[in-house]
Amino acid sequence: MKVNLAEAKLIAAEDTVPTRNRKITAIWLAQPWCLCHGEWIIQIDGEKIELPEDIKHSEMGTYGIYQAWRFGEDYKEIWDSYEDGLPYKPWVKENAWWLEPLNLSESETEDLYGQISEYDWRHGSCGGCI
Secondary structure, three states: OOOOHHHHHHHHHHHHOOOOOOOEEEEEEEEOOEEEEEEEEEEEOOEEOOOOHHHHOOOOOEOEEEEEEEEOHHHOEEEEEEEEOEOHHHHHHHOHHHHHHHOOOHHHHHHHHHHHHHHOOOOOOOOOOO
């Protein structure tokens, strides 16, 4: 069997062309003084993704440094910083149940994690309930 080397190289090159990364955006849409009442808006190439109800209105558990408040003496507000959440790989594993149907590439998943972690929050981190 005779193989055309130029054609074989072209087919091999087509197989190794990386797929285009889709534009992914993720924001937490809430009032700044009341972060715990909001909704995640995630879009892929401008199309809104319907998130499962149990995560659509909640914190996402990404790793970060967060703020929490408490009352001290004479009911003065005291703010504390703390670390919480999962780094990228454990977060992806924990959230595979809703991420896998999105068919994201590795770089798209990293982009999504980065955007979510930029807006992620924790209860008590805004002071809206003071």
